[in-house]
Amino acid sequence: MKLYSQQQQEAFGAQLAGVLPKHAVIFLEGDLGTGKTTLVRGVLRGFGWSGTVKSPTYTILEPYELPQQNLYHFDLYRLADAEELEYLGLRELLGEGLLFFEWPERGEALLPPADITVNIQHEKAGRVLKFTIRDPQLQHQIAALTKNFQNTPLYPLGEA
Secondary structure (H helix, E strand, C coil), rough: CCEECCCHHHHHHHCCCCCCCCCEEEECCCCCCCHHHHHHHHHHHHCCCCCCCCCCCCEEEEEECCCCCCCCCCCCECCCCHHHHCCCHHHCCCCCEEEEECCCHHCCCCCCCEEEEEEEEEECCCEEEEEEEHHHHHHHHHHHHHHHHHCCCCCCCCCC
16 A cells, blocks of 8 residues: 555554454564654554654653553664563563554564564655555455545645
């Protein structure tokens, strides 16, 4: 799926919130600056979060307690050793909500398999998102969501 701006990426994340299960492990893959945190911000907005959404680059974990469920946003880029996840209470958080992991390969020794993997790549005037989803029903729901989202008018920046 192609998105042309941060606003579109955030808007898609907000719609994605509507189909995500209550508990899931979500890997976010992509180079620096591809909008991994932007996508998480959109999901949080979709759940009604109006507060600040910070990148967990330096804190490693940013927790969000939402009325309907909890969301935990990890950035493992600065993780020196996967064992650090134990100190952050990863085991206790599994099954407690949505767990988003940026740079999951840095903690793969301790991470469970992803329910959803979102690969985000730079492409000319935007981003391309590719999904790998374990659950067939969820795969169908996200495929329908991306199709519907792509059928709405999307314009590259400066062309609307």
